[in-house]
Structures are given as C-alpha cells and as structure tokens.
Amino acid sequence: xxxxxxxxxxxxxxxxxxxxxxxDLELNGELVLGEVAALSDAGHRVVVxxxxxxxxxxxQALENGACAYLTKDEAREHCIDTLVAVATxxxxxxxxxxxxxxxxxxxxxxxxxxLLLWFQGMDMAAVARxxxxxxxxxxxxxxxxxxxxxDRARVKYARAxxxxxxxxxxxxxxxxxxxxxxxxxxxxxSSASQ
Numbered sequence: 001x002x003x004x005x006x007x008x009x010x011x012x013x014x015x016x017x018x019x020x021x022x023x024d025l026e027l028n029g030e031l032v033l034g035e036v037a038a039l040s041d042a043g044h045r046v047v048v049x050x051x052x053x054x055x056x057x058x059x060q061a062l063e064n065g066a067c068a069y070l071t072k073d074e075a076r077e078h079c080i081d082t083l084v085a086v087a088t089x090x091x092x093x094x095x096x097x098x099x100x101x102x103x104x105x106x107x108x109x110x111x112x113x114x115l116l117l118w119f120q121g122m123d124m125a126a127v128a129r130x131x132x133x134x135x136x137x138x139x140x141x142x143x144x145x146x147x148x149x150x151d152r153a154r155v156k157y158a159r160a161x162x163x164x165x166x167x168x169x170x171x172x173x174x175x176x177x178x179x180x181x182x183x184x185x186x187x188x189x190s191s192a193s194q
Contacts, residue, residue: 006027007027007028008027008032008039010037011044012038012039012042013042016034018166019045020042020046020047020086021047022079023039023046023047023066024049024050025048025049025050025051025052026051033060034064036048037064040065040125040165044065045086045087047068047069047086048066048068049070049072049075050069050070050071050072051071051072053073055123057179062165062169062172063165063169065166066108066168067086067091067168068085068091068092068094069172070082070094071094074095076155078092089121091119091168091171091174093186096125106156107152111149111152111153112174113149113180114127114131114149114150114153115149115170115171116184116185117130117131118167119167119174119185124143124146127143128141128145150170156171171185
C-alpha cells in the first residue's frame with residue numbers, strides 16, 4: 001500500500017496493510033517530532049526522512065519511536081535498504097543514525113556481546129544459544145539472562161540521561177558511543193536460511 005498525505009491523520013488509527021511509514025519530519029513548514037510518537041504509539045514502524053540531520057533532532061526522533069532516520073542526502077543510497085530492513089524488524093544504520101552523543105555508559109563485555117547478537121537480528125533464545133557456545137564454561141545461558149543483559153544496558157543509558165525507547169534507538173546509541181561498529185550489525189543468518 002502506498003499513501004501520500006500532507007498530515008498523519010489518515011494513518012491514525014493504523015490502517016491495515018501498512019508495513020512502514022516514511023515520514024518527512026517537516027510537514028507544512030513545521031517539525032513534527034510529536035507525530036513520530038503518535039505513529040509509533042499506533043503501532044507503525046516509522047522511518048524519518050528529513051533535511052534536518054543534527055544529532056539533537058535525530059536523537060529526539062529515535063526517542064519518540066522512529067525505527068530509522070534518513071537525511072535527504074542519504075536517501076538515494078539508503079532508502080530502499082532502510083525500508084526493507086525496518087519492515088522486517090532489522091536495524092539499518094546510516095551516518096545520521098550514528099551521530100554523536102555525549103554520555104557514554106560503561107557496558108560489560110557480556111552486555112555488549114548480547115546487544116551485538118540481538119542487533120544482528122537474533123531473538124533472545126538464539127542469542128542465548130550463541131553466547132552459550134562462545135562462553136566455554138559449559139553453563140547454559142538462558143534467554144532470561146540475555147534479557148537481563150539488554151535491560152541492564154537500557155538502565156545504564158537511562159542513568160546517563162539517554163533513555164532508549166526501542167531496539168533501534170538502543171542500536172543508535174551503542175554505535176554513537178563506539179560500543180558497536182555499524183559493519184558488525186547485520187551479519188546473522190538463521191540456520192534455516194543457510
């Protein structure tokens with residue numbers, strides 16, 4: 001389904017068949033960061049498309065629930081890949097999404113490892129299996145433990161004054177802080193797809 005509109009009203013409540021909303025952050029001459037939250041709260045996966053690429057605007061869009069952020073300069077190279085990734089609940093990182101932030105929470109090696117595997121598209125059970133294999137201790141790591149690692153990372157960001165509302169926002173923060181490299185994300189393929 002393709003819909004073009006000068007407001008977000010036709011998308012609220014969420015119409016059937018919409019996989020991703022590509023939202024220009026400036027509608028009718030105004031920044032519509034609040035609309036990102038409204039669309040996200042309605043269950044939409046939102047990709048923000050904007051001429052504004054400053055870290056504060058990108059950060060606010062992500063905190064309001066955007067799954068990805070494209071500047072108009074990045075659109076030609078990244079738009080289709082970003083839309084496909086977001087439609088399938090996978091992260092896609094552009095320069096604007098990986099812009100700098102100030103606070104730098106300290107994550108443990110296990111928290112960082114769990115985040116990296118989770119950002120590669122694995123569910124928590126798959127992350128647990130992979131971490132158990134690489135652990136070497138013989139003790140099984142459960143998906144509850146993986147969830148604890150991810151929750152701890154979120155708490156550390158919140159304590160640093162940089163709350164994350166979604167998986168995509170957490171990924172952006174981790175890349176911004178150099179905890180995860182963009183090229184390390186996206187390498188996972190399930191055994192069923194190999």
